[in-house]
Amino acid sequence: MRRLITLFTAVILSIVSIAQDRITGHNFATRSEVIAQNGMAATSHPLATQVALDILKAGGSAVDAAIAANAVLGLMEPTGCGIGGDLFAILWDAKSQKLHGLNASGRSPKNMSLEYLKEKGYKKIPSYGPLPVTVPGAVDGWFELHSKFGKLPMDKILQPAIAYARGGFPVTELIAYYLERSGRILGQYPNFKETYMPNGKMPAKGKIFKNPDLANTYQKIAKGGRDAFYKGDIAKTIAKYIQEQGGFLTYDDIASHKSEWVNPVSANYRGYDVWELPPNGQGIAALQILNILEGFDIASMGFGSAEYLHHFIEAKKLAYEDRAHHYADMQVENVPLDRLISKDYAAERRELLNPNRAARSYEPGSMDTPSTIYLTVADKDGNMVSLIQSNYRGMGSGMTPWGLGFVLQDRGEGFNLEEGYLNTYAPGKRPFHTIIPGFITKNGKPYISFGVMGGGMQPQGHVQIVVNMIDFGMNLQEAGDAPRVQHIGSSEPTGEKMTDGGTVLLETGFDWEVIRALIGKGHKIQWDLGGFGGYQAIMWDEKNGVYYGASESRKDGQAAGW
Known part of the structure; x- marks a missing residue:
C-alpha cells in the first residue's frame, strides 16, 4: 500500500512538474491560443470582444464587428481611443483576394499657421489644450469601411455601445488606473470633469460608469450617418467649443474632411x-x-x-x-x-x-x-480586418465639447515646428502618426x-x-x-x-x-x-x-x- 502511495505521489509530482514547466520553466508565462471555425475577435476589452462576436453571429461582417467593438471601446476605454480621434485599417477582402488600406486621419486647421506658432514662441505644439486638436477622422473611417465591406445597418452595429453608454458598465482595474492619471492632467479643461468625473472623481475599479452624452452622439450617428458628425450639430459644437478655448478648428475644417483609401x-x-x-x-x-x-x-x-x-x-x-x-x-x-x-x-x-x-x-x-487601442476581427467568409484607433496621449487633448461625451485628439503635437522637414507644420496637413x-x-x-x-x-x-x-x-x-x-x-x-x-x-x-x-x-x-x-x-x-x-x-x- 505504501509503495502504491509513493508511486501515486511520484506520478502527481511528475504531472505538477510538467504543468509548472509550461509556466515557470520559461522567462515568461503564456496561455493557449483560442481556436474557432466561424469567426474570431481579439480586442483590448472582454466586453468589446463579446459585442464583436454578437455582431458576427447576427450575420455581420468582420468590418461590422470591428466598428461595433471600436464604438464600445470608445466608451469603455476612453484612455486609449474614441471618436474624437483617428483610425487606420488594413483589410483582407476574401471576395477580391486583396488587401485594402484606409487612412482615416484628420488634418490641421486651415487658418492656423506656422508663423502664428513661431510668433507665440512655441518650440513644439503643446500636448494639451486647443492647439494640438486636428479633425477627428474615426467616424468617417467607420463609414468608409462600412460602405465597402459592411452588411448590417449602422444602427444595429452601434446599438450595443449605445445601450452600454446609457445603462452603464463596470470599469476595469487597468482602465481605472489610467482614468485616474488622466483626470489629474485633463480635469482643468472645460467639461472634462462633467463628462468623466461624476462626484468629482474618476470612476474606480468595479464602479458602474455611464456616459449618456456619448449615447446621444452615437444615436445621432446611427440615425444620420457620417454627415451627422461632420456636417451637423456635432461639428458645429466641436468648432464652437474649440474657438471658445482659443483654438483654430472650424466647422469648415470638419465638414471638408475625407478619408483616403x-x-x-x-x-x-x-x-x-x-x-x-x-x-x-x-x-x-x-x-x-x-x-x-x-x-x-x-x-x-x-x-x-x-x-x-x-x-x-x-x-x-x-x-x-x-x-x-x-x-x-x-x-x-x-x-x-x-x-x-x-x-x-x-x-x-x-x-x-x-x-x-x-x-x-x-x-x-x-x-x-x-x-x-488595437483590435482585429475575422468572419466566416474569410474577411479579416486589422484596425487601430486612438486619441493620442491616452485621453487626448482634454478638449471635451459640451454635451458630446468624448475628448478630442491632440495629434497636432506630432508636427515639427522647424522648417525644412517633411513633417513641418502646415495648414490642412495630416501630422505624423x-x-x-x-x-x-x-x-x-x-x-x-x-x-x-x-x-x-x-x-x-x-x-x-x-x-x-x-x-x-x-x-x-x-x-x-x-x-x-x-x-x-x-x-x-x-x-x-x-x-x-x-x-x-x-x-x-x-x-x-x-x-x-x-x-x-x-x-x-x-x-x-x-x-x-x-x-x-x-x-x-x-x-x-x-x-x-x-x-x-x-x-x-x-x-x-x-
Missing part, C-alpha cells in the same frame, strides 16, 4: 510578406527594421540573447532616424517610400551597424534618386492580422512579434507574451534629436548576464513596468480551416471565437 506596402521577411500602411503613419519603420535584420542569422542568436537584442536595437535606431526626417503626409510631401523600404537601401544601412558597440547617434539615410495596423500574408494568401498599440513602441512591437514567430518559432500567443524591449530616445519627427544613444527599456524576463552584456556594448538599460504596448492577433490556418486568436496579457484583452 491607400495601397498597403510590404517587405518580404524570410518568405513572409509583412504589410503596413504608407506614411503619414510610422508603419514602414517596422519594414525597414525587418529588412535590416534579414541580413543577419537572427535564429541562431536565440531569443533574449544580448546579440539579438543589440542587433534589434541598432536596426531600430537606424530606421527611426529616417522616421524623423522622411515620414510625412504623402498628400502634401514627396516621401521617398520605395527607397525607404527597398532591400538595397537596407543593405546600405546595415553596413553602419557595429555588432559590438551601441551607436550614440546615426544620420538619416540619403534619399537621392522622408495611447491607442504613431498608430499602425499590421498584416502578414504567405504566398499571396492571408495569414496573420495583428497589431501592437503604444506610441513609438508600435513598429518595435510589430518587429518583435514577426521575429518571435518566424525566427524563434513561437506560436501566436507566445509571440505576444514574450518579454519585450523598447528603445527610446531616437530622433523624433517633432524635432528632438538623439545624441546619447538613447535608453533601452526591458521587461522582466531577460537574464542578468544578457543585461550585463548589453551594458558592455554601450547600451543604457532601464527597467520599465509599462509602455510595452498591447497586442492582439488572428491567424488563419488554411489547412484546417480554423482561426487562431491571441490577446494581450498586459491589458484587459480577450480573444474569443465561435
Whole structure:
C-alpha cells in the first residue's frame, strides 16, 4: 500500500512538474491560443470582444464587428481611443483576394499657421489644450469601411455601445488606473470633469460608469450617418467649443474632411510578406527594421540573447532616424517610400551597424534618386480586418465639447515646428502618426492580422512579434507574451534629436548576464513596468480551416471565437 502511495505521489509530482514547466520553466508565462471555425475577435476589452462576436453571429461582417467593438471601446476605454480621434485599417477582402488600406486621419486647421506658432514662441505644439486638436477622422473611417465591406445597418452595429453608454458598465482595474492619471492632467479643461468625473472623481475599479452624452452622439450617428458628425450639430459644437478655448478648428475644417483609401506596402521577411500602411503613419519603420535584420542569422542568436537584442536595437535606431526626417503626409510631401523600404537601401544601412558597440547617434539615410487601442476581427467568409484607433496621449487633448461625451485628439503635437522637414507644420496637413495596423500574408494568401498599440513602441512591437514567430518559432500567443524591449530616445519627427544613444527599456524576463552584456556594448538599460504596448492577433490556418486568436496579457484583452 505504501509503495502504491509513493508511486501515486511520484506520478502527481511528475504531472505538477510538467504543468509548472509550461509556466515557470520559461522567462515568461503564456496561455493557449483560442481556436474557432466561424469567426474570431481579439480586442483590448472582454466586453468589446463579446459585442464583436454578437455582431458576427447576427450575420455581420468582420468590418461590422470591428466598428461595433471600436464604438464600445470608445466608451469603455476612453484612455486609449474614441471618436474624437483617428483610425487606420488594413483589410483582407476574401471576395477580391486583396488587401485594402484606409487612412482615416484628420488634418490641421486651415487658418492656423506656422508663423502664428513661431510668433507665440512655441518650440513644439503643446500636448494639451486647443492647439494640438486636428479633425477627428474615426467616424468617417467607420463609414468608409462600412460602405465597402459592411452588411448590417449602422444602427444595429452601434446599438450595443449605445445601450452600454446609457445603462452603464463596470470599469476595469487597468482602465481605472489610467482614468485616474488622466483626470489629474485633463480635469482643468472645460467639461472634462462633467463628462468623466461624476462626484468629482474618476470612476474606480468595479464602479458602474455611464456616459449618456456619448449615447446621444452615437444615436445621432446611427440615425444620420457620417454627415451627422461632420456636417451637423456635432461639428458645429466641436468648432464652437474649440474657438471658445482659443483654438483654430472650424466647422469648415470638419465638414471638408475625407478619408483616403491607400495601397498597403510590404517587405518580404524570410518568405513572409509583412504589410503596413504608407506614411503619414510610422508603419514602414517596422519594414525597414525587418529588412535590416534579414541580413543577419537572427535564429541562431536565440531569443533574449544580448546579440539579438543589440542587433534589434541598432536596426531600430537606424530606421527611426529616417522616421524623423522622411515620414510625412504623402498628400502634401514627396516621401521617398520605395527607397525607404527597398532591400538595397537596407543593405546600405546595415553596413553602419557595429555588432559590438551601441551607436550614440546615426544620420538619416540619403534619399537621392522622408495611447491607442488595437483590435482585429475575422468572419466566416474569410474577411479579416486589422484596425487601430486612438486619441493620442491616452485621453487626448482634454478638449471635451459640451454635451458630446468624448475628448478630442491632440495629434497636432506630432508636427515639427522647424522648417525644412517633411513633417513641418502646415495648414490642412495630416501630422505624423504613431498608430499602425499590421498584416502578414504567405504566398499571396492571408495569414496573420495583428497589431501592437503604444506610441513609438508600435513598429518595435510589430518587429518583435514577426521575429518571435518566424525566427524563434513561437506560436501566436507566445509571440505576444514574450518579454519585450523598447528603445527610446531616437530622433523624433517633432524635432528632438538623439545624441546619447538613447535608453533601452526591458521587461522582466531577460537574464542578468544578457543585461550585463548589453551594458558592455554601450547600451543604457532601464527597467520599465509599462509602455510595452498591447497586442492582439488572428491567424488563419488554411489547412484546417480554423482561426487562431491571441490577446494581450498586459491589458484587459480577450480573444474569443465561435
